[in-house]
Amino acid sequence: MKNLTLQDIVNRKIQYIKNRSPEEKIDFESYDRGSLKASVEILSDIETLDENAFVKKYLDFIQANKETKFILEEEIEEFDGYNNFIVSVLMLLNPIYEYDLDD
Numbered sequence: 574m575k576n577l578t579l580q581d582i583v584n585r586k587i588q589y590i591k592n593r594s595p596e597e598k599i600d601f602e603s604y605d606r607g608s609l610k611a612s613v614e615i616l617s618d619i620e621t622l623d624e625n626a627f628v629k630k631y632l633d634f635i636q637a638n639k640e641t642k643f644i645l646e647e648e649i650e651e652f653d654g655y656n657n658f659i660v661s662v663l664m665l666l667n668p669i670y671e672y673d674l675d676d
Contacts, residue, residue: 580619582665586658587612603647607654615662628666631659 590605598605618627635656643649663670 579662579665580616583612583615583619583662586661601654603650604654607651607656608658609654610651611655611658615659624666628663631663632670635659 587609590601590608593601593605618630622630638652638656641652643652660670
C-alpha cells in the first residue's frame, strides 16, 4: 500500500467500468461514457495541478452545473456519470465532499 497513488485508484475505477458484463455495458452505457470522460480529465489534472488547484477546478465545475437541466435521459445519465466520478475522486482527498460541495 505504500506506493498506491490517486492515479492507481482512478485507473482501477476505469478498469472496473471497462470490465463490466455485456448486460451492464448496455445498462450503463451513457453513465460510463460520462465517467470515462471525467477519468481522462482527472488523470491529466493529477499530473499537472496541485491538490488545491485540482479541488478548486472540480468544485467550481460542480457549482457551475448545479442547475443544469437536460432533456434527454441519455444526457442526464452521462452528466451523472461525469459528476459522480468527480465526486468519488474528491471524496478520496477529503470525505466531506460526499456531503458538502459548497466549500
